[in-house]
Amino acid sequence: MDILLIGSGGREHALAWKIAKSPLVGRLVCAPGNPGIANVADCVPLPEDVAAYAKAEGFHLVVVGPEQPLAEGLADACEAAGVACFGPSKAAAQLETSKAFVKALCREANIPTARSETFTDAASAHAYLAERSAPYVVKADGLAAGKGVVIAQSLDEAKAAVSEMLSGRFGEAGAQVVIEEYLEGTEVSLFALTDGDTILPCGAARDHKRAFDGDQGPNTGGMGAYAPPDNLDAGIEEQAYAEIIRPALDAMRRRGTPYKGVLYAGLMLTADGPKLIEFNCRFGDPECQVLMRLLRSDILQALWAAATGRLGGVGLDWYTEACALVVMATKGYPDTYEKGSEIKGLADAEAKGLVVFHAGTKADGDRLLANGGRVLNVTGTGATVGDAARAVYDGIGAIDWPQGFYRTDIGRPQG
Template sequence: MKVLVVGGGGREHALVWKLAQSPLVTEIFCAPGNAGIATLASCVPLVAHDIEGLVDFARRADIDLTVVGPEAPLVAGIVDAFKAKGLRIFGPSRAAAAIEGSKAWAKELMLKARIPTARYTVVDNLPAAQKYIKEHGVPVVVKADGLAAGKGVVVAEEETQALAAVEEMLAGRFGEAGRRIILEEKLEGEEVSVLAFCDGENVLPMVASQDHKRVFEGDQGPNTGGMGAYAPVPFYDAELAKEVKETILCPAVRALAEAGHPYVGVLYAGLMVTREGPKVLEFNCRFGDPEAQPLLMLLKTDLVEVILAALEGRLKEIKLEWHPGFAACVVLSAPGYPGDYPKGEIITGLDQVPEGVEVFHAGTAWKGGQVVTNGGRVLGVTARGATLEEALSHAYRAAEVIHFPGKHYRRDIGWRAYKLSPRS
């Protein structure tokens, strides 16, 4: 089977790494890929949003299965375009991917399906936003309606911060994505990511993971695409997993099907586990990044088998198997990220990484025979261990031997895992 993976970040490297382990796979292509992916797959010089070019390549190369990593091509309708040409592709349709493409649309869906989420309002002008903030006070969460690469969320504790955030978004900081904004109550509790394979009707949840969005230790500084993640989450027990499936995942998939948009792909539920129970912060229409890295490292089941079952509407036949213990990913970023950052810096030490640790490339390229930085998030150093402490120890030991100018990483990944259950 020839497989094409769309995207070029850490999530896509992890997908390629996992897909390559399947005996069903004979050859892997990745568009556009990166320096790390190039060791496992043939990189194709096509960007993820070049849907027409990707369709043409898949037809010419006789691709049997395409797996889409990033959200942007999904929201733009890559699945619809591939299916129109009779090509097999894993991911939700354009209509179903609106669950991430428009936070306002997703909120409306949740309201109709009675899925627990934060109270909110949607505004498209500054006076309305200012009025809401003045009346409801702070803290308040300000979100761009559309795609903003994980950076379109501001948790404002002060009124001046909230007003500045809405003014900046409505003024065009995120382009069309911020023409409408969502203002919602700040939920208190523990944040957790629950991803599930879906076949349009059935839902097959993965183990829970926890991302670290802020750039600095102690969850300080601006939001990023994610500075690290681990799985599974200690407080996410069987009772909580059952509640999430019954009150959030299944109702969402059912509501999408009833709306005429059956959801096939990976559904990502970003949750806050509050004292009242789990509530949705946001839905995403794909694997998370960096959550995919530890999840795919823990997944024992053949990923291709799961994808084929989802595409054929037979997920009920699949039972996911997981390696014992934990996995953790520590992201090494360029200096200045998530703001402006340099590119083209030489990366050394990759050949000194201890055995058993996987370094998933997120923003790298080849230049003059050397691996160089080519993005804000550069590498995702990922390891397994019998305990979370052991997995983190392996990952951090490897992170220390890798070098590039200004390398930055959080040294507290997993710190929330040692707290008590948020409902205790």
């Protein structure tokens, strides 16, 4: 089976790494890929017309890693070209591309979530905030690369966030803002593969969004992750699938926009049970990386089955270990940072039993350069999350990159 993978980050490196292990895979091509992905797949420039390229080159399946191509209708274009695609249609991807859409769906399907209101003008939003107490949750409606959420501890901070979003910081993504009730609890990322009807549970993880130790600093796209998450027992997980995942998929099907691909539910485990924070229409990044490390089964078989409506009867087996991931980011991220610093020592880190996924790198001859904010995803496994995190921190020092930084408390390692 010939596979075209779309994307260039750590999530796509993990998917390529796992797909390459499948006995079903023939040709594996990634567009545009990165230097790490080039070790397990052929990398080509991103075609202007992905669907036409996939058709002309005879790919059996297109696997879409990031959300933006799905938001732009890549799955629809592949379907029109007669090429199977793992990922939802543009209409179904609204589960990620519009928070206001999701809130309306939650009301329709009685999905437990935070109370909220949606605004298009700052004055109305400010008046609404003034009637409530801190902390305040302010979200840009559309895609904002993981940075369109502000948890404000004061009214002035919340008002400033609203004004900034509506004034164009995120472009069309901030044309509306959603102000939510703050939920107390523990966050969990829950994943399900689906062909529009059948649901196949695909693991859970916890990520660390804040830039610095102790959950301090600005929100980022994710500075680390681990699996399995604590506090998520089988009963709570079953409740989340029954009260959140299944009703959402049923509602999408009733609307005539069935959802296919992976559905990522960001949950808050509250005293009243799991509540939805957000949906995403793709694997989480960096959660995907820890899940691929722990998955024993052939991921390609499951991706193909979800894309072609044949998920019934497919199962996934998992290793009993835990996995922890630490993101190495360029100093200055998530704000201003410089590209082009050299990275050395990855082979030394992997010789210590770690697997390093490339998230933002660039090859310059024999040199490896940083080419983004989040640059490396360093993963390790162990009997427990603490053991896995210790393995990462014991080996990450072998990576020679003075311009990088990372959190030292991912997975709360002991000792």
